[in-house]
Amino acid sequence: MFGIYLKRELSRRKKAALVIAMGLALGIALVITVNSVSAGMTQAQGKVLKSLYGLGTDMTVTKAQSAPKAGSSQGPNFQFDAKSSSSTKQSSDRVMTQGGQALASSLVAKVAAQKGVSAAVGALTLNVTKVDGSFTQGKAKSSTSGSGGQQQGGPGGSSSGGSQPQVQGGGASFDVNSYSVAGVDVTDQELGPLATSKITSGKTFTSSQTTAKVAVVSASYAKSKKYKVGSTFKISGTTYTVIGVATPDSGDSTVDVFLPLKQAQTLGDAKNKVTTIYVKATDSQQISTVKKEIQSNISGTTVTTSADLASTVSGSLSTASDxxxxxxxxxxxxxxxxxxxxxxxxxxxxxxxxxREFGTLKALGWPSRKVTRQVVGESMVNGLIGGALGIALGLAAAYAVTAISPKLTAQLGGTGGGTGGPGGGPGGGGPGRQSASTTMEIALSAPVSLTTIALAVALAVTGGLIAGAMGGWRASRMRPADALRSVS
Structure with a gap:
């Protein structure tokens, strides 16, 4: 009886039921769209942070750069030999550590032993400034004046006429090329700067290449230098062979050249030193606890988590996320x-x-609870219809956002100072990269999770209950006499 009456009443009032359902549908669709876009923003920020860290990295351990001593200079210093040849080619590499003060390699094992730490890997970040070009010597020329070629001097004799010799021509032409180098622990590449990229040409390091003179270069750097697998290049007189080309998972790589850690330590004159320790926690929900554990047991270090880095991301991605x-x-x-x-x-x-309808039903013996149930039932159906429409509209909106994939930019790594950026990682500042920032383009998507769908269903039921409760309360207060008074 209840079902039959419910179906008949909804059929009689299709327009009213559709208006109520559409009102709920618009609200639910907006909730789904906002939640899915927010989830897309979170994914986009995750990609940005992943480019700063490595795959699976939860935090980094660094040490802030100490203030330079009075009278000292931390800038690049180049010295060239003066030679007598008319055109002399000169070339020099200046290798400096960047990303903060160097840490002892033994700290990597100490960090790994902390409670809540699953793995820890050290890396050394360098900046190489290469200056090459040539000097060209000028030639001294003199010009004479007067017809006699000589003029009488004073009592001491005579002096030759003419002007002083002048140097003509000569000069110098030098090119300056600055690029970043990261020393990678080849025995554990699941963490660290290379973990955020995939090898698209050649191969990566093997665990036996700890001291090998081999390199993996980023795709953008390989393109600019026309490097390919098998190419060779020199850094401070040491020749390295390219064994692979790495393409970052998203955006542009903040590192140009990857070397085995021991090779990077030799180049940077930083034996048994690292600039960044990449840390993976055993439980991603306990990252803040692990951070406190490391800070309390290893003094003088800075622990930076992904949550700390999120606040440094700017650009349209940050604005849209806000x-x-x-x-x-x-x-x-x-x-x-x-x-x-x-x-x-x-x-x-x-x-x-x-x-008249409800008054007549009560006159026929319907109790108030039955009338209330009838109204609530109708409202629940309207709510479920609105929920179904809202889910359909929300999914369509989310699909449209994903299909369009609007591009958002994220700027990261700009510091304006001489120390490393957040976390001291490759994306940070440092000598040779001061005030620099990396701009990434992220395609926005709008994934819809089952949790969002469940939320939409809950909202539809809630909307139906609220509407039914108000209508049922009013219907329960009606008396049979009200029906008689409404008869004209």
Whole structure:
């Protein structure tokens, strides 16, 4: 009886039911869209942070650069020999550590032994500034004046006429090339700067190449230098062979050349030193606890987590994320509240127009609870219909965002100082990269999770219950006499 009556009443009031359902659908669709876009923002930020860290890295351990001593200079210093040849080619490499003060390699094992740490790997980041070019000597020339070629001098004799010799021509032409080098622990490449890239040509290091003079170069650097697998290049007189080309998972690589850690330590005159320790926690939910553990047991170090880095990301990605978090969520809440209120008012209004119907039902013996159940049942159906429409609209909006894939930019690594950037990693500042920033382009997607769908269903049921409760309360207060008074 309940089902039959419910179906008949909804069929009779299709327009009213559709208006209520559409109101709820718009609110639910907006909630789904905002949640899916926010999830896409989180994924995009994860890609950005992954480019700073490595795959599976939860935090880094570094040490802040100490202040330079008075009168000392940390800038590049080049010295060239003066030679007598007319055109002399000169070339010099200046290798400096960047990303903070160097740490002892023994700290890697100490960090790995801390409670909550799953793995720890050390890396050394260098900046190489290469200057090459040539000097060209000038030639001294003199010009004479006067017809006699000589003029009488004073009592001491005579002096030759003419002007002083002048140097003509000569000069210097030098090119300056600066690039970054990262020393990678070849025995554990799942963490560290190379973990954020995949080898697209050639191969990566093997665990036996700890001292081998081999290199992996980034795809962008290989393109600019026309390097390929088998190419060779020199750093400070040491020749390295390219064995692989690495392409970052997202954006541009912040490292140009990857070398085995021991080779990088030799180049940077930093034996048994690292600049960054990449750390993976055993439980991603306990990262803050692990951070405190490392800071309390290893003094003088700076521990930076992905949450700390998230605040350093700027650009349109950060702006859009803030909008989705603040404006978007508050807007969806406001629209959803308005949809619930409109549904409740429309249901209550519909009940007031059914005075004769409900009064007659009560006169026939229907108790108030049965009348209330009838109204709540109708509202629940309207809510479920609205939920289904809202899910469909929300999925369509999320699919449209993913299909369009708007590009968002993220700027990271700009410090404006001489020390390393957040975490001291390759993306940071440092000598040769001061005030530099890396700009990445991220394609925005809007993934819809099962949790979001479940939330939409819960909102649909809630909206139906709210509307049904208000309408049912009003219907339960009607008396049979009200039906008689409404008869004209």
């Amino acid at each position: 909008l989705a978090t603040s404006v978007g969520k508050w807007l969806s809440i406001a629209v959803l509240a308005a949809a619930f209120l409109v549904a409740a008012l429309l249901t209550s209004s519909a009940v007031s127009r059914r005075v």
